[in-house]
Amino acid sequence: MGDMTEPRWLTDEEQHVWRAYLHATTLLEDHLDRQLQRDAGMPHIYYGLLVQLSQAPRRRLRMTELARSAKITRSRLSHAIARLEKNGWVRRENCPSDKRGQFARLTDEGMEILRQNAPGHVAAVRQALFDRLSPDQVKQLGAIMRVMAEGLEPSDADADLPWLR
């Protein structure tokens, strides 16, 4: 079972790429967080929740569904929605078909906040990313990110591999 062999360290090139990755991704995340905190009064992840809701049918989603698509825990979502509800941007609604369930619904006020901030946010993403990459690089980035996600996606296969959890 145990692997006694020397671990395969990263090559020089891999180390450089890894550092560049960490550097760039944290800078971008910080940049977007600050931009949205300043302009919209919420962090990037909260903004993402509103976006998801805005694109859902009837502007609402079940809590679990929203958590899954935003890749956060249900607990974290509960707190986040509570905060957004205080802001008046989201409202909770009971699910008639499952009494345990709750919908989070985007309010008109929430929609308005989104309208006001979408241009600035898109501009920030453009300026940081798409306006700086060549068309080829955009394609490459897409391909690379898809490969990464495949390897990390919580797949159904994991259900058969409980020891990996």
Added chain:
Amino acid sequence: MGDMTEPRWLTDEEQHVWRAYLHATTLLEDHLDRQLQRDAGMPHIYYGLLVQLSQAPRRRLRMTELARSAKITRSRLSHAIARLEKNGWVRRENCPSDKRGQFARLTDEGMEILRQNAPGHVAAVRQALFDRLSPDQVKQLGAIMRVMAEGLEPSDADADLPWLR
């Protein structure tokens, strides 16, 4: 001054790439956080601090320097070092040449933790990233990340553009 024109929205392809980016990067960050929290008892960023210290001369760095190279605020670093100090992995030392200054120094215990966890961490990074990408893709990723960082780097030029802050 104000730009009254319609904002340039993202194309379909750009949207897909952006989503893939957010998806993949959050999955990877979560994955590494969990791996290190489980194996080493600290989040990824804290581990990164120990790594930086381990590579510095005399295994120590000034607080500001460490904060800068880890891309976090000095405030956050103060808290983080306080926690790592409690664990016995880092020790604070006064700076003789500047009485305001503090060094954070990696202790032997901290170095040992690093030794124990480096193989597992490298394996996780490999498995998630480098073992899944072609050599070309690794190069492409490096180039893309460097371009991103350039655009976000807090450059000296910003000092002349206070209105951008």
Added chain:
DNA sequence: GACTCATTCTTGAAAGTTGAACTACATAGG
């Protein structure tokens, strides 16, 4: 139906993060 087990969502406390205020020391100009 009653029992068991899974699922949905919430809660509360601990831990972590942020931004601003604050202390202490350093540096430059008169």
Added chain:
DNA sequence: CCTATGTAGTTCAACTTTCAAGAATGAGTC
């Protein structure tokens, strides 16, 4: 010197995230 201003690091309060329960409902089995 002395004053003004800048820098290093910490601290506080507000906020966010995590982790471990916990309450309520659903679903399968006998």
